[in-house]
Amino acid sequence: MITRALLTDDRTGKWFLAIVLGLAVVVPLLHLAVPPSSPFHISTATLALLGKYLCFALLALSLDLVWGYCGILSLGHGAFFALGGYAMGMYLMRQIGTRGVYAHPVLPDFMVFLNWKELPWYWYGFENAWFAFLMVMAVPGLLAFVFGWFAFRSRVTGVYLSIITQALTYALMLAFFRNDMGFGGNNGLTDFKDILGFPVQANATRAALFAASAVALALGYLVARAIVASRLGKVLVSIRDAESRTRFLGYRVEHYKTFVFTVSAIMAGIAGALYVPQVGIINPSEFTPANSIEVVIWVAVGGRGTLAGAALGAVLVNFAKTTFTTGFLAPYWLFMLGALFVLVTIWLPKGILGTLYDFWARRRPAEKSAAKSETVPQPAE
Amino acid sequence: MTTLVPTDAPAPLTPSLLYLDGVTVSFDGFRALNELSLQIAPGEMRAIIGPNGAGKTTMMDVITGKTRPDTGEVLFDRGVDLTRLDEAAIANLGIGRKFQKPTVFESHTVEDNILLALKGDRRARHVLMARTSAEEARRLEEILEIAGLSAQRERLAGLLSHGQKQWLEIGMLLAQDPKLLLVDEPVAGMTDAETEATAALLKRISAADHSVVVVEHDMAFVRALGVKVTCLHEGSVLAEGAIDTVSENPRVIEVYLGR
Amino acid sequence: MGRLIRLLLLMGSLLVAGAGAPQQAAAAPEDLAAGLALIAKDSFNDTITGIYAIARSGAPHSAALVEALHDRRLLIDTANQKVFYRDTAGAVRDAQSNDVVATPPANLTAVRLNNRVRSAASAALGALSLMNPDPARRIQSAQAVMKSRDPAALPVLEAAIAAEKLPNVRKELQLAWAAVTFSKSDAPLDKRQEAVALLRDAGTRDAVSVLRSLPADTAAPLREATTSAITSIEQRLALWGYAQNIWYGISLGSVLLIAAIGLAITFGVMGVINMAHGEMVMLGAYTTFVVQEFFRTSAPGLFDYSLAVAIPLAFLVAGGIGVAIERGVIRHLYGRPLETLLATWGISLILQQAVRTTFGPTNREVGTPQFMSGAMEIGGLVITWNRLYIVIFAGLIFVGLLLALRYTPLGLHMRAVTQNRRMASSMGIRTGRVDALTFGLGSGIAGLAGVALSQIDNVSPNLGQSYIIDSFLVVVFGGVGNLWGTLVGALSIGMANKLLEPYAGAVLGKIILLVAIIFFIQKRPRGLFALKGRAVEA
Known part of the structure; x- marks a missing residue:
């Protein structure tokens, strides 16, 4: 019901949801039901790759929510993604049980290796799936809430905010590289066996994880869409365009920013949690500041402030990355990525979808209401 | 509206809606406001004039919570101390502000601009679920009518002309239904006809029991308002009174109007 | 005796x-x-x-x-x-x-x-x-x-x-x-x-460990003498240790200063978020490497003078590339700081990869001239010559830049343009040229930083990456648009880092410091030496 209400005015959204949910059904089918000999068969590797793209799409969506609609350029969203991933990884580590190399009933291998005698307190509870899944959302959410509360209350904005978010993920990276943090040091968490009792490597499990990623992306889209379509969403755009004006209208900007930042971090955390079982590892390199900046370019390529565009950008850029980082073009990938950053910001500031919207709007001005047909410096939707 | 019967408020009892006393603000040694004192009565309209750097905008910043004064009292509506509140809290008390440069939400429609400004619960959790009520719809129509923007309601505010943006911003102020309106140079860049219409609009607002403080350079406009005038100079009040008295004050002529 | x-x-x-x-x-x-x-x-x-x-x-x-x-x-x-x-x-x-x-x-x-x-x-x-x-x-x-x-x-x-x-x-x-x-x-x-x-009297760590080895059952007079000797040595060592840490702090501070001061120009004065700043540093380091290779093959006898050639050359190379970046990219993005950040990040990726394909991904060997190697000892304080020279070099750059901003025509124009672009333009200052030169100056100084850092760090394509976050934090911490702020910011961050290290370890110390700076920026978003007033309010 609400979905229908949300989408009445959102043609892109309808297409987006149709495609994503279609993928959720079709891709697992092509993987499981179609024999490997068939040209339509989707291999395990491709399935994992596509699943990875969907997780990145959700991450990009979460960033678009804060950057595209509220003007908060977070250069640390990779940190929330990684934290969600670590929460999931901890659950998966506990599921290994005695099947580890050292066959310790409680401690993961790396702890045995480090001569630890008991589980650190912050690993308690992660053997329960529900607890771990709660933490997937709670840890990034809480960090974003606390960080955002302080930063937004002190009115740290613009590039200053970007720089401190970057410092945040950098600090976390250094911390997670340390062995005595209890997260496996630079090797991270890996060698997973089961998720919810199903073997992680099994085809059916992989197919289910893919479907789950697609559903998560669709739900993420709906949540983001619900937020931006609400009056709160309008306030967010107002903050983006004229922060102090919004304050003088009586809106507590810091509350709004903290809210949307936290929601976005939770979405990023979920994306990370779905990513980890599909790639089979989580390590501190996910916290690298460069990773977080790359997410920004996905959003910029697809079109900031378009939600669906962000997801599209994530898939396109990552598809290009997989294509070009293998084979003879590999040494040139960073040139291409770098050029993409430069060209998109100068020539395609609205990204693919934003530019398309403008183009359609100019083609069919009569069809649409006046408001939709005109272009403004920054697209609201 | 406010009844200004003295109450048991701890602050000095005053019949004023806005009460500034001995307000000083300095930026790196430069005194933008220097022992400024000013009172605005409920329902009063006041014009503030003064040369550049006289402290007009800083005064507004102090009243709306953007700038904290170094010393001095700023009281509003039966003794609420504005120096302890932030912009949002002050706005919710009933002080609206229009900026010198028209500031509207350019990527929202005219309608949405007014809707966001309408008086109401500003808490995020309420705003998230808010639906436009019948009362809000009625107010919206009314304000669009007053601001003369009914025909433009679906347009994006960024596409309005300069004058329309000024009016939209005044409309947003009305939507806030504040007790006190601070209006910074509302007719800058307007045609004569628009200027007259704006003067009429402001008078109408004031007549509806809103206090209005207008900062303006345009003496013809100030004259058209026909209200008490305060001339600021170097952060304090130089002269105060009817427009004719003030404009004949030799000091005012010297520092501001010119000979 | x-x-x-x-x-x-x-x-x-x-x-x-x-x-x-x-x-x-x-x-x-x-x-x-x-x-x-x-x-x-x-x-x-x-x-x-x-x-x-x-x-x-x-x-x-x-x-x-x-x-x-x-x-x-x-x-x-x-x-x-x-x-x-x-x-x-x-x-x-x-x-x-x-x-x-x-x-x-x-x-x-x-x-x-x-x-x-x-x-x-x-x-x-x-x-x-x-x-x-x-x-x-x-x-x-x-x-x-x-x-x-x-x-x-x-x-x-x-x-x-x-x-x-x-x-x-x-x-x-x-x-x-x-x-x-x-x-x-x-x-x-x-x-x-x-x-x-x-x-x-020797007072060394070895002496302490000898004294410590005394069996517990030794007769009292000797044991007491030993204990008091240990205490006396340890007090002295601790004192020297503090001095050494302070020196390390000054040394790290000067490295941070040298890395951040170019950024204080491009970011602090011009407001351009140049994420490729670190790569300018890297280019300076590689220029040093190339100059040294040239000396090694052509004039090995003059190797000690290679830095004298590398310093101006690094300035010109990095500065020239900086001017090109400003004219080619940043010029189109003024007033859009977040976009500038992204575009310059892209440039940094390109520069890194260009260096990687030209010089290979591994560390290149940059030699230290004779007069800069070795160390001197003052009491228990060990001061390596290359660190000392870097401290001096950082000081010279700082003073030189201060003077250049105050007394040269470019400095005057720069200040004019940053304070009021329209006014400067209408007074006949070619603002575009000033922008390009200012950015070139900031980048050139980053190149100089590269020469210095090549003496103490690995010269690899990733050299710049390791300094960019620190540099931004220094500038923001010190207060944007204020060279003195950058100086104080660099020295205090360097000092804090080195004084934390003995207690928390290098990595944890760094983390603590990062978190502290994050909190500090939230407390004072405009840094230590904030410009106050209407002009800076957005």
Whole structure:
């Protein structure tokens, strides 16, 4: 019901949801039901790759929510993604049980290796799936809430905010590289066996994880869409365009920013949690500041402030990355990525979808209401 | 509206809606406001004039919570101390502000601009679920009518002309239904006809029991308002009174109007 | 002083038999003969005494003899009570004369060994090198003895001290003597007290660890003296440790300053978020590398002057690329800081990859000129020359930049443009040119930073990445648009980092610092030295 209400005015959204949910059904089918000999068969590797793209799409969506609609350029969203991933990884580590190399009933291998005698307190509870899944959302959410509360209350904005978010993920990276943090040091968490009792490597499990990623992306889209379509969403755009004006209208900007930042971090955390079982590892390199900046370019390529565009950008850029980082073009990938950053910001500031919207709007001005047909410096939707 | 019967408020009892006393603000040694004192009565309209750097905008910043004064009292509506509140809290008390440069939400429609400004619960959790009520719809129509923007309601505010943006911003102020309106140079860049219409609009607002403080350079406009005038100079009040008295004050002529 | 003389006299009297100058071969031939006679008896105790006699004798081949004994190459003709040895080449020599014996006696047997004999031989070997003609070797062996604290070395040590003429070598020998004597539980108490005093005055970490090794059941007077000596040394060491940490802090601060000061221009003054700043630093470092390669191949004799060429060249290379970036990209993005951030990040990726494809992904070797290598010691403070030069270099850049901004036409125009672009433009300043040159200046200074950092860090394509976050934090922490703020920011972050390190470790210290800066920026979003006023309000 609400979905229908949300989408009445959102043609892109309808297409987006149709495609994503279609993928959720079709891709697992092509993987499981179609024999490997068939040209339509989707291999395990491709399935994992596509699943990875969907997780990145959700991450990009979460960033678009804060950057595209509220003007908060977070250069640390990779940190929330990684934290969600670590929460999931901890659950998966506990599921290994005695099947580890050292066959310790409680401690993961790396702890045995480090001569630890008991589980650190912050690993308690992660053997329960529900607890771990709660933490997937709670840890990034809480960090974003606390960080955002302080930063937004002190009115740290613009590039200053970007720089401190970057410092945040950098600090976390250094911390997670340390062995005595209890997260496996630079090797991270890996060698997973089961998720919810199903073997992680099994085809059916992989197919289910893919479907789950697609559903998560669709739900993420709906949540983001619900937020931006609400009056709160309008306030967010107002903050983006004229922060102090919004304050003088009586809106507590810091509350709004903290809210949307936290929601976005939770979405990023979920994306990370779905990513980890599909790639089979989580390590501190996910916290690298460069990773977080790359997410920004996905959003910029697809079109900031378009939600669906962000997801599209994530898939396109990552598809290009997989294509070009293998084979003879590999040494040139960073040139291409770098050029993409430069060209998109100068020539395609609205990204693919934003530019398309403008183009359609100019083609069919009569069809649409006046408001939709005109272009403004920054697209609201 | 406010009844200004003295109450048991701890602050000095005053019949004023806005009460500034001995307000000083300095930026790196430069005194933008220097022992400024000013009172605005409920329902009063006041014009503030003064040369550049006289402290007009800083005064507004102090009243709306953007700038904290170094010393001095700023009281509003039966003794609420504005120096302890932030912009949002002050706005919710009933002080609206229009900026010198028209500031509207350019990527929202005219309608949405007014809707966001309408008086109401500003808490995020309420705003998230808010639906436009019948009362809000009625107010919206009314304000669009007053601001003369009914025909433009679906347009994006960024596409309005300069004058329309000024009016939209005044409309947003009305939507806030504040007790006190601070209006910074509302007719800058307007045609004569628009200027007259704006003067009429402001008078109408004031007549509806809103206090209005207008900062303006345009003496013809100030004259058209026909209200008490305060001339600021170097952060304090130089002269105060009817427009004719003030404009004949030799000091005012010297520092501001010119000979 | 008196104590020292007394000590020397004491040792001298102990060494009546072997007194003289041990380095001179013919010093005590009778010792050699006596020693050999003892060894010929082939009883363990006599052998050990014999080893010492040989060591004392100062015969040129005494080391060869002891070594032979240790390796079972010392042979006895039991019938004639004569000693021979087989040298490392396999020839049999007479132990007394060291002449090669053409026809060795038939029934030679190797001198018997047990562990006591073996360790005595080792000690004697160590001791023999205490008298090596090369002073550096003598110091080395003294330090070796200090570590082993082998009581067997004591007699030779004493002989060596008596003979030693160089004061610095003697000091080391005495320290070794003190360490041995102190650890020898049957040494006379006054000697051991003497040793404690010597160790205390030396005041090194090694001395502390010697003093610490005292068994708990030692008699009270010595134990008390030892404890007080340890405390005194540790206090002194802690003091020097603080000084050293402060120096490290200044050093790190100067590195941060040098890396951030270019950014203070581009970000602080122009407001451009240049994420490729680190790559400008990297380019400066690679320029240094290229210049040095050129000198290595063309003029190796002038290698020490390579930096004199690298410094201006790095400035020009990085500055030129900076101007190109400003004209090509950043110019189109003024007023859009977040987009500038992204575009310059893209440029940084391109520059990194370009360097990676040109020079390879691995670290390149950048040499240090002679005058910059090594270290000087002030008390317990070790200051390496290259660090000192970097501190000076950073200071020069800072002062130079300050002066340039104040007194040059470009500086004047820069300030005019940043304060009021329209006004500057209408007064005939070509703002575009000023922008490009300002950005070029900031980038050029980053190039200079690269020259400095090439001396202390790995020159790799990732060099810039490791400095970019720190640099931004320094500028933001110090307060944007204020060079003095950058100076104070760099020094305080450097200092805080190094003072935290001993307690928290390098990584955790860094994390704590990052978190602290994040909190600080939230407290004072405009940094330490914020510009206040209407103009900065967005």
